Amino acid sequence: MEYLEQLGQRAVAAKYELQRLTTEEKNDALEAVASALIDHAGRMLEANGRDYETARQSGMSEALLDRLKLTEERIGAMAEGLRQIAALSDPVGEVMDSFDRPNGLRIDKVRVPMGVIGIIYEARPNVTADAFGLCFKTGSAVILKGGKDAFYSNEAITQIIRETLAAEGISADAVQLIAHNDRAVTTAFMQLKQYVDVLIPRGGAGLIRAVVENSTIPVIETGTGNCHIYVDEEADPEKAVPIILNAKTQRIGVCNACESLLVHEKIAESFLPKLAEALREKHVEMRGDETVRRAIPDAAAATEEDYGTEYLDYIISMKTVGSVKEAVEHINRYGTKHSEAILTENREHAEQFLQGVDSACVYVNASTRFTDGFEFGFGAEIGISTQKLHARGPMGLKELTTYKYLIRGDGQIRQ
Secondary structure, three states: OHHHHHHHHHHHHHHHHHOOOOHHHHHHHHHHHHHHHHHOHHHHHHHHHHHHHHHHHOOOOHHHHHHHOOOHHHHHHHHHHHHHHHHOOOOOOOEEEEEEOOOOOEEEEEEEEOOEEEEEEOOOOHHHHHHHHHHHHOOOEEEEEOOHHHHHHHHHHHHHHHHHHHHOOOOHHHEEEOOOOOHHHHHHHOOOOOOOOEEEEEOOHHHHHHHHHHOOOOEOOEOOOOEEEEEOOOOOHHHHHHHHHHHHHOOOOOOOOEEEEEEEOOOHHHHHHHHHHHHHHOOOEEEEOHHHHHHOOOOEEOOHHHHOOOOOOOEEEEEEEOOHHHHHHHHHHHOOOOEEEEEOOOHHHHHHHHHHOOOOEEEEOOOHHHOOOOOOOOOOOOOEEOOOOOOOEEOOOHHHEEEEEEEEOOOOOOO
């Protein structure tokens, strides 16, 4: 497809220019883009208003509308994310390892840019700025394919970034947005292997599955979040209720929200009614097993499907278990390897949970909502990787680099 070929060629040309930039030049450009986003907030809000109204009229869910919506506060957070990226250490050029061979060769393992990164994402306009900032700081060009629901928002943000880069004397092709919503174009993009070095999907299970199944480009999966909280028999209920409320209701349409709750059977009768009262105030629908329903009479019956569902809604599944081991087994069966938490005052139980759960992020006495590049001090993130190669958890700057070996010799030949 000629259109994509041109984008790919321009991205490759831009990546070599970006690799020559100094850290100071990259940071100055990021600061300039951050200021431009604030200065041109009106353009973004106007474009976002078009997207939001269309999505609302089409019946988009409340959770997805929340993801789509831009406000001055969220634009400010986007700008702050870029400034934080500028303030972080530049990983490019970092010597990861260095050693001498008996034959006199000096070998250095050095962080280098990925090159060209492709990102396919759904209706989250903030990803446009985050993706640019992280890729730019690490010396990579980025080609973006946003969802059709946020088309005008993404277009406005990308245009402001490109205008600012050009004003800074830097190739605007450091960031390019695919301006087509045809699925055939998206599929063709997934096969642009001659230009794109790695592809990162951000969105629901359907999008991620489509990318994994159709891409000829290496993929880093940023998975869905069926996140669990286990309330141990030795949990402090005064801590537990606020943590669960935060994890479930602080923002429902995000991948690190709690979707499933496990409660030790010994405390179910005393703890669950208190929790249910708090959840009702937040209008959360509860679905549980038989023990849960005895403690919470208005809870619906949970099905097998409920335990494996990422609701992204005011719904939570609940199940009682008899031990930490049983909780871990349930999570490893139904979870998506994203974020899980144990609430307990028993250190041994906490360690058993930490070591047993096979997820990217595992918490003790804290909300799963902290699984986030900003909260981890990465400035922003490209996504939460739930796979094990080549990155896992919140993907910040270092996770967007690769490495090469630099070998210095003095006439050595292999015998």
